[in-house]
């Protein structure tokens with residue numbers, strides 16, 4: 001458990017996390033982290049087994065803690081099939097229990113992977129009451145410490161309540177070799193914190209929402225670090241990967257501390273979810289979450305820039321102005337690094353902005369504009385401005 005006092009209205013923040021390590025060679029610390037467990041079930045897929053699972057297996061074997069291992073087929077999706085697969089294997093007793101073994105079930109699920117593996121394991125963990133932890137293989141999305149599992153079912157995608165990992169092990173030497181688009185998706189997901197935190201500030205001042213200054217500042221500092229080191233991604237620099245992973249941990253802990261996802265997401269995430277949902281409903285595989293969030297960030301930033309040009313509200317102008325340098329740097333980065341934008345159809349983007357307003361009851365710039373009858377006008381113009389640059 002991590003906890004500290006804070007001068008926000010919550011007074012104290014807590015997260016049910018024992019610890020994390022983000023460094024080169026971090027995988028060797030698996031033995032330290034599993035010390036208090038005796039029966040570890042390792043879950044990975046064919047790809048993540050090659051990337052890190054085989055090393056984790058060797059460490060667990062050396063310490064005598066490997067209870068069972070599940071290697072899922074390549075590229076699993078976060079659906080009932082994957083979740084069922086994990087559930088059936090985790091609860092499969094290795095041996096007949098005897099008088100020396102109190103429970104035939106493992107006492108820790110150790111996931112090795114990124115999005116799907118992490119999301120599915122934490123859901124199983126929550127449902128059967130066995131703690132889980134994660135050895136990360138790609139810095140591709142901000143959900144390592146989230147307490148919800150985005151899951152595909154019945155032709156739709158919804159986030160199901162789950163649990164957070166006990167510990168997170170991120171070996172930058174391993175993660176830097178992740179597929180290129182996954183690296184860009186990771187930094188793109190972090191860029192979303194700029195619009196996300198600005199939305200949170202907007203909600204504080206125009207909707208009387210709860211806000212924690214310390215957590216918001218920590219998230220912005222972590223995002224700035226990603227931006228500062230972002231161009232080093234070209235060389236797959238471990239420093240750059242570390243900054244992204246640290247950003248994920250800071251925002252993930254921020255979510256646990258505040259009990260909501262404000263520190264990680266705002267309108268950019270809701271628009272990205274609208275695109276993702278459309279793909280799922282059309283039977284298509286969704287794009288990488290972070291790439292959609294990155295495009296959503298550029299779109300929402302554009303709407304904020306328009307608002308800055310047009311509003312007479314000095315307080316709002318001051319608020320947005322703080323973020324303008326970040327927005328400009330993000331835009332420059334995306335152009336220079338050729339970050340893919342998954343959605344290019346202007347009509348689809350315009351519609352998704354209006355849809356995003358109805359998808360989540362969270363006060364963002366979309367609500368601010370809608371309350372003033374300006375949403376459609378801004379959606380149309382911001383989309384055209386963005387699409388012209390893609």
Ligand SMILES: [Zn+2]
Pocket residue numbers: 006007008009010011013212213214215
């Ligand atoms: Zn606080």
Ligand SMILES: [Zn+2]
Pocket residue numbers: 141142143189192265269289290293
């Ligand atoms: Zn995200």
